[in-house]
Amino acid sequence: MIRSLRELRLVPIVLFATVSLFALKTVGLLIDGHYALDETRTVDDDITGTIPGAAKVGAHGKQAQSSPQSWAQQIFNYPDITGAAGEKKPEAPPKGPISANTPEQPPAGTKGWKPVPLDGGRAQSPAEIAVLERLQERRAELETRAKEIEMRESLLKAAEKRLEGRVAELRDLEARVNNSLQQRDEAEAARFKNVVTMYENMKPKDAAKIFDRLDVKMLVEVAKEINPRRMSDILAQMSPDAAQQLTVELATRVVAKDNAAEEGFNRWTINGAAYPMTGERAPASFHLKEGRRYRIRMHNASDDIHPIHLHRHSFELTGLAGLPSAGILKDVMMLGGYQEAEVDFIADNPGLTLFHCHQQLHMDYGFMTLFAYA
Numbered sequence: 001m002i003r004s005l006r007e008l009r010l011v012p013i014v015l016f017a018t019v020s021l022f023a024l025k026t027v028g029l030l031i032d033g034h035y036a037l038d039e040t041r042t043v044d045d046d047i048t049g050t051i052p053g054a055a056k057v058g059a060h061g062k063q064a065q066s067s068p069q070s071w072a073q074q075i076f077n078y079p080d081i082t083g084a085a086g087e088k089k090p091e092a093p094p095k096g097p098i099s100a101n102t103p104e105q106p107p108a109g110t111k112g113w114k115p116v117p118l119d120g121g122r123a124q125s126p127a128e129i130a131v132l133e134r135l136q137e138r139r140a141e142l143e144t145r146a147k148e149i150e151m152r153e154s155l156l157k158a159a160e161k162r163l164e165g166r167v168a169e170l171r172d173l174e175a176r177v178n179n180s181l182q183q184r185d186e187a188e189a190a191r192f193k194n195v196v197t198m199y200e201n202m203k204p205k206d207a208a209k210i211f212d213r214l215d216v217k218m219l220v221e222v223a224k225e226i227n228p229r230r231m232s233d234i235l236a237q238m239s240p241d242a243a244q245q246l247t248v249e250l251a252t253r254v255v256a257k258d259n260a261a262e263e264g265f266n267r268w269t270i271n272g273a274a275y276p277m278t279g280e281r282a283p284a285s286f287h288l289k290e291g292r293r294y295r296i297r298m299h300n301a302s303d304d305i306h307p308i309h310l311h312r313h314s315f316e317l318t319g320l321a322g323l324p325s326a327g328i329l330k331d332v333m334m335l336g337g338y339q340e341a342e343v344d345f346i347a348d349n350p351g352l353t354l355f356h357c358h359q360q361l362h363m364d365y366g367f368m369t370l371f372a373y374a
């Protein structure tokens with residue numbers, strides 16, 4: 001037995017098997033035109049791209065016969081492409097482009113054909129229909145709201161335009177009013193200037209006669225504008241009382257405070273000047289003529305109360321906070337915060353005279369000035 005197996009030759013057997021297979025393949029090619037492991041394909045299998053599941057209509061209007069499918073078709077629903085040349089199929093009628101909205105048209109003469117929608121191939125459920133209807137309603141609402149907003153916007157624009165027009169009218173009116181006011185001021189200034197020029201051109205003696213009877217406030221305004229040299233000539237011709245009043249009126253004392261200006265302490269000024277703290281005597285700020293009556297107008301530009309004191313003289317309180325007064329003789333008076341007061345005194349005691357606040361700290365930090373007799 002073993003010997004007979006040893007005498008067996010494999011090469012002739014393999015050659016015989018190869019020749020036999022080749023003969024079988026040749027016979028298959030001659031008979032069927034192709035050779036495949038699975039011969040169950042039918043001529044209706046195609047790769048035309050027809051949507052799976054849709055009714056398949058054959059070239060002759062009859063439904064294709066069900067036929068056994070290849071393993072690839074059975075598992076993957078995939079067209080069986082073997083690469084072998086298939087049997088030539090009869091030419092199908094031309095198909096239009098497949099789209100979701102245009103189902104395939106049936107051939108003429110076909111009865112009982114029902115178009116199959118290609119958009120998923122299923123009917124919409126009531127819930128989906130309700131959602132679609134709700135979406136349509138919502139869209140309609142949004143469109144209505146958009147229209148309302150547009151209308152409101154146009155109304156607002158119209159109102160804005162009206163307001164702009166009104167503002168422009170008001171501005172125009174304001175400009176006209178300002179223009180007329182400016183013209184009036186200019187006219188008054190021109191008139192006043194003419195009056196001043198007239199006084200300047202008058203003889204000093206004649207002007208002095210008028211100034212003696214002129215209201216003090218008006219006199220001050222005129223005196224500020226007149227050429228100083230002409231004014232001094234006029235003053236020399238005026239009656240002593242009027243001239244003295246005018247002189248003192250021109251020298252109103254304004255008391256002010258510079259907060260923390262002196263190493264943290266407040267500095268006090270009279271008409272902008274603080275008495276120097278160097279220990280040296282400052283020059284007199286005003287020169288008096290003996291025997292004349294002077295009026296000091298004080299304006300407190302600070303919030304502090306100051307006991308104002310005039311050395312070596314008594315003064316008469318002639319006005320306080322806008323109210324006239326007479327007959328009160330003092331040498332110290334309380335000047336309230338932001339208050340105005342007027343005092344008159346007669347220069348009857350020649351010599352340097354101190355005018356100051358009686359609060360030591362205020363006095364030490366500038367609230368002090370000297371009057372001298374000429």
Ligand SMILES: [Cu+2]
Nearest residue numbers: 306357359362
């Ligand atoms: Cu004071």
